[in-house]
Amino acid sequence: MQIHVVQENQTLTSIARAYGTTAKEIAEANEIPNPNNLVVGQTIVIPIIGQFYWVQSGDSLYSISRKFGISFQELAAVNGISVNTPLQVGFRLYIPPRPRPKAEFNAYVEPRGTSVAPNLEASAREAAPYLTYLAPFSFQALRDGSLKEPLLNNFPAIARANQNVLMMVITNQENDQFNDELGRILLNNIPIQDKFLDNIVATAKKYGFKDIHFDFEYLRPADREAYNRFLRKAKARFQQEGWLLSTALAPKTSATQKGRWYEAHDYKAHGEIADFVVIMTYEWGYSGGPAMAVSPIGPVRKVLEYAITEIPSSKILMGQNLYGYDWTLPFVPGSVAKAVSPQQAIQLAAAHNVPIQYDSRAQAPFFNYTDNEGKKHEVWFEDAKSIQAKFNLIKELKLRGMSYWKLGLSFPQNWLLITENFEVVKRA
Secondary structure, three states, X not given: OEEEEOOOOOOHHHHHHHHOOOHHHHHHHHOOOXXXXXXXXXXXXXXXXXXXXXXXXXXXXXXXXXXXXXXXXHHHHHOOOOOOOOOOOOOEEEEOOOOOOEEEEEEEEOOOOOOOOHHHXXXXXXXXXXXXXEEEOOEEEOOOOOEEOOOOOOHHHHHHHOOOEEEEEEEOEEOOEEOHHHHHHXXXXXXXXXXXXXXXXXXXXXXXXXXXXXXXXXXXXXXXXXXXXXXXXXXXXXXXXXXXXXXXEOOOOOOOOOOOOOOOOOHHHHHHHOOXXXXXXOOOOOOOOOOOOOOOHHHHHHHHHHHHHHXXXXXXXXXXXXXXXXXXXXXXXXXXXXXXXXXXHHHHHHHOOOOOEEEOOOOEEEEEEEOOOOOEEEEEOOOHHHHHHHHHHHHHHOOOEEEEEOOOOOOHHHHHHHHHHOEEOOOO
């Protein structure tokens, strides 16, 4: 497969002709929301085996081969040319597919309200073939050690049908907010803690959960060691059942980072105790803050480069958003940006006839538009180029894989590129 960035005056037909495929195949693979009105800067994944490269000024067979990790002899042979053939600018070379490393993928799915929306279940069915884990969010711990269950609907059946490990996500949330007092009780009151673990085991057996995932946030800094002790105790208990234990971690850049979201998360201890961790490397740009990329590559890299000094890289899932935000400008503290899917973002750009730009530093797409009321907007989202940059980082740092927050907002290019880049591990 290959990522193509739409240029001025291009159509699906002209793009398809350049790659030897059809407009229909491209439109269906990408679920393109604007097939007759492409946006300049819009990214499209070309559904071909391997990819093409057009020779640029200064290129040689050797430099091109190094760029794609292939020998120049193989590159020449595949394209039916001599290794001594002079390359003309604009000459098209075929690059064959390369071996894919194995990786694991998780996705959280968060039912809201009193029933599971049909589109949310459909999103889980669409994603499940590309996942190692499926994680309904969340079982909320109660102060007496019992559990408030999420809506599970058909998620266990979807996981079974797609060889996904069903992940039991447990949070210290009350009224959908992380609560430090609830955390204090669960981590320090041993009789309640024992009841809590008993309830987790009984519930996991009831539904078929095989990974127990603790997403405890906003804990008191004083409970750092209590959390570590609890995880060791839980790990010993779950090992008896043959289950995995995983945790969610705030995006830290040092062991001494201050702040209520960070101090109780001990990267080194979690790396020793847990089978794997999810590091929440997103929400730099968030709904209540000023307009910016949700997961800019620089800050993401900084967190992960610190993480691998404390946690084996083979235990780390990079957190990744499946959404973007539409901010009304100028940003006013207290205002809330609207969440948009990558597909919705493209439709917005097409509707307002504005080009999509790409911030090379953040490795993220964005655009500006003016709505029908004359209000200015700035939209940051994800596209094929931005997710490919994250996949490249996974390979570079030799991470375990990626974890998505969250299903329900359409991003078909992401799933296309998973299969291009990785062999998805199935554990169930």
